Amino acid sequence: MATNGAQSPSNAGVQSITTQNGAWRITTRKLPILKAEPIDALSHEIGIPIPEMIFGDNYATIEYIPSGWSISFNARDALDRVSKTEEGMLQVAVAEDWKKDREGREEVKQVVKPFDWSYSTDYRGTTAGKGEWVETTHERDPIRTDLLSRPDPILFFDAVDLYEDELADNGIALLSVKVRVMPERLLMLSRFFLRLDGVVVRIRDTRVYVEHGGKKVVRQYTAKEAAYEDVKEKLRARGEHVTEALRDANVVAPLLRTVTDVTEVVELG
Amino acid sequence: MPGLPASVDLDECIARLYRKELLADSVIEAICAKTKELLMRESNVVHIQAPVTVVGDIHGQFFDMIEIFKIGGYCPDTNYLFLGDYVDRGLFSIETISLLVCLKLRYPSRVHLIRGNHESRGVTQSYGFYTECSRKYGNPAVWHYFTDMFDYLSLSCVIDDQIFCVHGGLSPSIHSIDQIKIIDRFREIPHEGPMADLVWSDPDSDRDEFSLSPRGAGYTFGAQVVKKFLEVNSMTHILRAHQLCNEGYMVMFDDRLSTVWSAPNYCYRCGNLASVLEVGPGGERKWNVFDAAPENEAHRLEQQQQQQHAGNDPVRDYFL
Numbered sequence: 001m002a003t004n005g006a007q008s009p010s011n012a013g014v015q016s017i018t019t020q021n022g023a024w025r026i027t028t029r030k031l032p033i034l035k036a037e038p039i040d041a042l043s044h045e046i047g048i049p050i051p052e053m054i055f056g057d058n059y060a061t062i063e064y065i066p067s068g069w070s071i072s073f074n075a076r077d078a079l080d081r082v083s084k085t086e087e088g089m090l091q092v093a094v095a096e097d098w099k100k101d102r103e104g105r106e107e108v109k110q111v112v113k114p115f116d117w118s119y120s121t122d123y124r125g126t127t128a129g130k131g132e133w134v135e136t137t138h139e140r141d142p143i144r145t146d147l148l149s150r151p152d153p154i155l156f157f158d159a160v161d162l163y164e165d166e167l168a169d170n171g172i173a174l175l176s177v178k179v180r181v182m183p184e185r186l187l188m189l190s191r192f193f194l195r196l197d198g199v200v201v202r203i204r205d206t207r208v209y210v211e212h213g214g215k216k217v218v219r220q221y222t223a224k225e226a227a228y229e230d231v232k233e234k235l236r237a238r239g240e241h242v243t244e245a246l247r248d249a250n251v252v253a254p255l256l257r258t259v260t261d262v263t264e265v266v267e268l269g
Numbered sequence: 270m271p272g273l274p275a276s277v278d279l280d281e282c283i284a285r286l287y288r289k290e291l292l293a294d295s296v297i298e299a300i301c302a303k304t305k306e307l308l309m310r311e312s313n314v315v316h317i318q319a320p321v322t323v324v325g326d327i328h329g330q331f332f333d334m335i336e337i338f339k340i341g342g343y344c345p346d347t348n349y350l351f352l353g354d355y356v357d358r359g360l361f362s363i364e365t366i367s368l369l370v371c372l373k374l375r376y377p378s379r380v381h382l383i384r385g386n387h388e389s390r391g392v393t394q395s396y397g398f399y400t401e402c403s404r405k406y407g408n409p410a411v412w413h414y415f416t417d418m419f420d421y422l423s424l425s426c427v428i429d430d431q432i433f434c435v436h437g438g439l440s441p442s443i444h445s446i447d448q449i450k451i452i453d454r455f456r457e458i459p460h461e462g463p464m465a466d467l468v469w470s471d472p473d474s475d476r477d478e479f480s481l482s483p484r485g486a487g488y489t490f491g492a493q494v495v496k497k498f499l500e501v502n503s504m505t506h507i508l509r510a511h512q513l514c515n516e517g518y519m520v521m522f523d524d525r526l527s528t529v530w531s532a533p534n535y536c537y538r539c540g541n542l543a544s545v546l547e548v549g550p551g552g553e554r555k556w557n558v559f560d561a562a563p564e565n566e567a568h569r570l571e572q573q574q575q576q577q578h579a580g581n582d583p584v585r586d587y588f589l
Contacts, residue, residue, distance in 0.1 A: 169396070
């Protein structure tokens with residue numbers, strides 16, 4: 001199996017399906033949040049504090065059985081791609097007030113090492129085995145939403161959380177993966193959703209698309225964002241219940257501006 | 270102090286709430302008004318005596334709160350101190366806070382409630398309580414009754430002059446308990462200052478002193494801060510909630526501080542344990558660890574069936 005399943009002594013929380021032609025295996029694992037010791041170990045390993053809900057044992061994997069190639073989504077590798085410096089670091093809406101209030105306070109002797117505490121990641125999954133990602137276009141190698149929109153039976157479905165943080169009640173940061181397997185194709189979606197109240201709304205999606213009869217994997221990474229107030233204004237104009245809508249990435253997604261959109265493909269031998 | 274309107278029978282309210290029934294909004298209004306009067310007379314630092322069972326975050330997980338009474342004893346046979354975060358996130362914030370408030374009114378010297386960071390207008394608008402009130406009552410009036418009452422909740426408790434209890438933690442502006450007593454607490458939780466720190470801050474085992482969060486707001490406090498605070502105030506332990514722990518509790522800083530977490534399987538998906546801390550007459554501390562109540566799963570299946578009946582299948586989602 002995939003890279004991160006090996007330590008587990010049992011198959012606890014594991015679900016799996018193999019496509020009818022025997023070429024693709026889709027596996028998920030869902031276990032409770034990590035305990036204190038593994039959290040400390042993970043924090044030291046990757047060098048940043050860990051989100052308050054950390055599903056460090058969870059994963060979602062697609063494996064090409066003939067060659068052993070795989071793509072897997074897990075919290076550790078996603079967090080390892082969070083900025084560990086001041087680069088791109090956001091500040092909460094009340095940060096200015098704080099600075100004024102606390103200036104020159106001698107009790108506060110330390111500032112925590114800066115990192116991107118919004119846990120924004122550009123993670124596109126962890127690949128293993130023979131095969132190179134090649135950049136392509138969405139026109140040449142599309143994710144067939146027309147075929148995915150057909151009401152084909154879903155043979156396997158799972159939703160796997162990787163991490164979540166309420167940003168000390170300044171919003172939400174959530175990374176989760178969904179997968180659905182139909183008779184002829186499958187789609188996996190890893191979504192990072194960030195709502196930083198008064199500041200920004202951000203969605204970073206990685207879609208992985210496979211037609212079971214082929215040897216090709218298509219991966220599309222789409223990053224979108226917009227200023228919080230702009231999103232709020234648009235929701236208000238549409239007559240949505242604003243606070244409720246802001247909690248739902250699906251409602252907010254069409255209101256954001258696309259900042260990155262990359263399609264890649266890997267041909268498996 | 271004038272009593273409740275004759276139409277409101279507290280024992281009957283409590284019995285109904287144990288059955289997870291909602292009270293009428295006029296009853297909620299009367300109960301919140303009465304609770305305000307009661308809380309107004311409490312100090313910012315309430316002194317209580319052991320034995321007492323201390324409860325951490327509940328977050329609207331009603332069935333799990335009932336589990337606490339089942340394993341720890343019902344009121345008034347067991348004394349309770351609740352450390353805040355009664356609402357938001359879970360499915361039954363109204364039922365949870367309604368029952369706690371009624372118990373407080375019925376047994377004021379045996380039930381103590383202090384304020385968590387979620388007992389606030391701002392936070393409850395983003396994390397579920399406001400939406401739940403609007404949905405279950407058809408309008409947000411009860412949300413106003415509850416959140417107005419939250420402004421009166423005390424900020425901290427001291428058990429037998431030894432154990433300092435607070436929702437979040439310490440503040441760089443507070444060295445002695447007396448500095449808590451002079452805070453003007455009858456207000457929405459501010460964004461900064463000592464009142465915010467008490468409900469927000471977290472301990473950090475990697476650092477000795479106070480540290481400013483990279484977010485630009487919020488503090489963490491270290492081992493030396495805790496040691497000094499306990500020395501200055503002649504106390505032995507700090508007990509707080511606010512942070513999720515998979516094991517249900519966490520003890521830090523050479524047994525000088527512990528975190529109690531009382532929402533098992535938080536958000537119905539974290540798979541974590543929960544606990545309550547039983548403080549005995551001699552100051553001894555016993556963790557009572559528990560798992561999610563079976564009623565949660567029964568309720569989830571019921572909801573799922575209703576949704577499937579309505580043509581929505583939450584289990585199979587044609588996402589794109």
